[in-house]
Amino acid sequence: MTKIAFLGTGLMGEPMARNLLKAGFGLTVWNRTQDKALPLGAAGARIAPAPQDAVRGAGIVVTMLSDGEAVSDLLFGRGCAAAMAAGTLVIDMSSIRPREARDHAGRLAAAGIGHLDAPVSGGTRGAEAADLAIMVGGDPADFARAEPVLRAMGRPVLVGPAGAGQLSKLANQAIVAITIGAVAEATLLVRRAGADPRLFRQALEGGFADSIILRQHGERMETGDFAPGGRASIQLKDLDNILDEARALGIALPLVSALRDRFHRLVHDMGHGELDHAALFLELLDRNGLPAGT
Numbered sequence: 001m002t003k004i005a006f007l008g009t010g011l012m013g014e015p016m017a018r019n020l021l022k023a024g025f026g027l028t029v030w031n032r033t034q035d036k037a038l039p040l041g042a043a044g045a046r047i048a049p050a051p052q053d054a055v056r057g058a059g060i061v062v063t064m065l066s067d068g069e070a071v072s073d074l075l076f077g078r079g080c081a082a083a084m085a086a087g088t089l090v091i092d093m094s095s096i097r098p099r100e101a102r103d104h105a106g107r108l109a110a111a112g113i114g115h116l117d118a119p120v121s122g123g124t125r126g127a128e129a130a131d132l133a134i135m136v137g138g139d140p141a142d143f144a145r146a147e148p149v150l151r152a153m154g155r156p157v158l159v160g161p162a163g164a165g166q167l168s169k170l171a172n173q174a175i176v177a178i179t180i181g182a183v184a185e186a187t188l189l190v191r192r193a194g195a196d197p198r199l200f201r202q203a204l205e206g207g208f209a210d211s212i213i214l215r216q217h218g219e220r221m222e223t224g225d226f227a228p229g230g231r232a233s234i235q236l237k238d239l240d241n242i243l244d245e246a247r248a249l250g251i252a253l254p255l256v257s258a259l260r261d262r263f264h265r266l267v268h269d270m271g272h273g274e275l276d277h278a279a280l281f282l283e284l285l286d287r288n289g290l291p292a293g294t
């Protein structure tokens with residue numbers, strides 16, 4: 001079976017790597033903060049001391065890092081691409097800018113290395129359940145080669161050429177951020193009117209307004225549990241990237257712009273970048289002059 005190297009075992013990467021082990025793939029993992037990779041060692045992965053060691057001899061290299069700078073730094077700054085043999089396939093599952101993905105694909109192709117951009121949606125729960133939505137950009141032959149690996153983590157769909165996966169992910173994030181904003185306002189509205197937010201969500205089940213965001217993030221807002229599944233700081237990065245792309249395409253996205261400003265306030269003015277993105281509810285409370293827990 002293909003040997004896989006997995007770089008980046010953070011909130012998402014750790015359960016994704018675990019599912020590759022469960023599917024029987026031989027796995028070498030590396031994480032900048034090594035402590036976070038150690039539990040995978042106990043589950044059967046080899047822990048590499050440096051990223052170049054992890055990728056040497058791997059047929060497929062999966063990256064799951066914060067942003068495009070981190071991916072670019074590892075591949076080209078710290079010599080991972082140079083340590084890969086021609087014919088290796090890089091599957092970058094991080095959420096990065098489409099133009100960065102196209103740039104990485106071009107630079108790797110020059111060294112005979114394949115590349116797919118394959119960002120995901122579904123959060124840590126989707127990662128744990130191997131039920132991630134996986135939006136893929138790249139060459140169909142590379143996709144066919146990657147499919148068994150991607151299927152061990154979720155449901156991959158090849159959307160188009162290099163960068164198309166990242167564009168789809170940005171569009172996905174626009175829907176997620178706007179819906180979190182809508183769920184926050186609905187939750188505050190019913191709570192202030194004296195209704196029970198849990199019963200409100202139950203009443204909406206199966207209707208047009210029902211969604212995973214209503215169920216999962218509505219519950220976080222109700223209980224005030226904002227332990228991060230997806231960090232607010234990462235949501236802000238995605239919203240900035242959406243607006244970058246929109247500017248390049250010459251289109252205005254008024255709802256995304258408004259949500260971007262509110263996440264900026266939550267992260268930079270209120271200092272809640274490490275909380276879950278459902279903590280936008282705290283920004284809404286603050287904007288209304290209401291204390292957290294209202």
Ligand SMILES: NC(=O)c1ccc[n+]([C@@H]2O[C@H](COP(=O)([O-])OP(=O)(O)OC[C@H]3O[C@@H](n4cnc5c(N)ncnc54)[C@H](OP(=O)(O)O)[C@@H]3O)[C@@H](O)[C@H]2O)c1
Pocket residue numbers: 007008009010011012013031032033034036064065066067069070073074093094095096120121122123124229230231234
């Ligand atoms: N969490 C979600 O709900 C969710 C959902 C879908 C997609 N995503 C996307 O998935 C990606 C990972 O997110 P996450 O939630 O797993 O975040 P996270 O827990 O913060 O993990 C980020 C990972 O990137 C590594 N990293 C950051 N900068 C680095 C650098 N300069 N060099 C090497 N490694 C670096 C971190 O290493 P350290 O451990 O050393 O910090 C960590 O392994 C992001 O692109 C995010 O947008 C997240």
